[in-house]
Amino acid sequence: MNHDVVTGGAGFIGSALVRALLAEGRDVHVIDNLSTGKLDNLEEIADQVTIHELDLRDYRRIAPVIAGARRVFHLGALPSVPKSILQPVPSHECNIDGTFNVFHAAAEGKAGRVVYAASSSAYGDTEVLPKVETMAPRPKSPYAVQKLLGEYYGSVFSECFGLETVSLRFFNVFGPRQDPTSVYSGVLSIFLNCLIECRSPTIYGDGEQSRDFTYVEDVVGLLLKASQAQGVSGKVFNAGNGNRYTLNQTWQLLQEIEGIHLPAQYGPPRPGDVRDSQADTTAAVRELGHAPRFTFEQGLRLTLDWYRADLLRKGSGSRMDPQLVS
Ligand SMILES: NC(=O)c1ccc[n+]([C@@H]2O[C@H](COP(=O)([O-])OP(=O)(O)OC[C@H]3O[C@@H](n4cnc5c(N)ncnc54)[C@H](O)[C@@H]3O)[C@@H](O)[C@H]2O)c1
Known part of the structure; x- marks a missing residue:
């Protein structure tokens, strides 16, 4: 074994x-x-x-x-x-x-x-x-x-x-290697690639839905x-982080990190989507020794750097179509 x-x-x-x-x-x-x-x-x-x-x-x-x-x-x-x-x-x-x-x-x-x-x-x-x-x-x-x-x-x-x-x-x-090219991709991979390509993401719903990234x-x-x-x-x-950010807050934070102003567009809510998500990590901390090391912003910066380097490595410009995300 x-x-x-x-x-x-x-x-x-x-x-x-x-x-x-x-x-x-x-x-x-x-x-x-x-x-x-x-x-x-x-x-x-x-x-x-x-x-x-x-x-x-x-x-x-x-x-x-x-x-x-x-x-x-x-x-x-x-x-x-x-x-x-x-x-x-x-x-x-x-x-x-x-x-x-x-x-x-x-x-x-x-x-x-x-x-x-x-x-x-x-x-x-x-x-x-x-x-x-x-x-x-x-x-x-x-x-x-x-x-x-x-x-x-x-x-x-x-x-x-x-x-x-x-x-x-x-x-x-979220993090490096998350595929941003499908309509089913995670919201952050899509946000980050929109940011790199200076495009507005389209958010399903009002953007006040929240996630434990x-x-x-x-x-x-x-x-x-x-x-x-x-x-x-x-x-x-x-296995969450214990925090919660709305999609509007997240897109705002990313614009601040990049120093740009690029308002999101909005589309209808998607069926099956959960409104809010935030983990109680007490049990994982106590029984598994869970100890998240990265703040949301640290993770975002590392991931943004990775997508940038990946784009350069592949030598391509835009590699995705405008997406709808939730
Ligand atoms: N990414 C998230 O935020 C998230 C959240 C909750 C749960 N999960 C779970 O985490 C796991 C990994 O997700 P991920 O985000 O890395 O997705 P991913 O799509 O990148 O990875 C899934 C992998 O499974 C492979 N796969 C799919 N069907 C298969 C099959 N029938 N036989 C063999 N391989 C198959 C895919 O080719 C892919 O490499 C999944 O089980 C997912 O449900 C992910």
């Missing part, structure tokens, strides 16, 4: 985690079908990682990779609320069937532990903020249901099959802690 597996390791968060595992000297295996992730995300470390271009829906092919792993970080998913509404079938199959396959393969193959990337979308709209793990889930979209079901499977595999599992509810994660390195740090903490099997933890 020695290698680590990262499903979705060619994605935004997965590729950051792969880098952290390599820095620990680990033998890392990535399972990814490159549907939303890309090999570019692993470019300079590709020769240090074993990449299995496989689909999580294909149990027979992923099971041998997972068997005997020390840790399985399950991040592979189609991670989009709007996509799960427009195309519910692939979303259901990847996020539910694929997740079941990972837990099943880990239990059958006697893997050490599965750390599962859950989502704050499971909370839906709550009357009270911040959101605490003890609140009843109120998912508002197929994606939110799918991610919640993965948590339930994690707890049940722990209870019924003795598999060590931990679920981390990610809030809005979490810098990717803080999420990676918590994934590693969750893979080692004792006495937490079957549990679910918030």
Whole structure:
């Protein structure tokens, strides 16, 4: 039992985690079908990682990779609320069937532990903020249901099959390598690229919806802690930063950082979107040792620098169309 597996390791968060595992000297295996992730995300470390271009829906092919792993970080998913509404079938199959396959393969193959990337979308709209793990889930979209079901499977595999599992509810994660080119991209990747290209973003709704933006390195740090903490099997933890910014505040802050004035445009609200999001991090701090290191502004500056350098590296000008974000 020695290698680590990262499903979705060619994605935004997965590729950051792969880098952290390599820095620990680990033998890392990535399972990814490159549907939303890309090999570019692993470019300079590709020769240090074993990449299995496989689909999580294909149990027979992923099971041998997972068997005997020390840790399985399950991040592979189609991670989009709007996509799960427009195309519910692939979303259901990847996020539910694929997740079941990972837990099943880990239990059958006697893997050490599965750390599962859950989502704050499971909370839906709550009357009270911040959101605490003890609140009843109120998912508002197929994606939110799918991610919640993965948590339930994690707890049940722990209870019924003795598999060590931990679920981390990610809030809005941002940072280098987040793909800004799709209509389903995270709001911050779109904001930052609009900023670099001096274009106004279009915000769905009034912009007063708020998010707990979490810098990717803080999420990676918590994934590693969750893979080692004792006495937490079957549990679910918030993996946010504990803060909350509205989209209007965020766009204002970015304009101030850049010293420009570029008012946003507004479009209609999007179905399935949660109004406010903020994590209560008490349990993650107490039981996992969660200790976010980056303020929102630090994370924004680091990410902005990365997108700028990436644009220069690729030698391209504009690489995205105007987007609607929420
Ligand atoms: N980014 C966020 O703010 C956020 C918030 C909450 C939860 N999450 C969860 O974190 C995880 C990582 O998200 P991300 O933002 O890095 O997204 P991402 O799209 O960059 O990464 C997901 C990866 O999974 C791969 N994948 C998708 N379907 C697959 C399949 N059937 N078989 C194999 N690989 C498959 C994709 O190719 C991609 O590399 C996801 O599980 C997502 O639900 C992310």
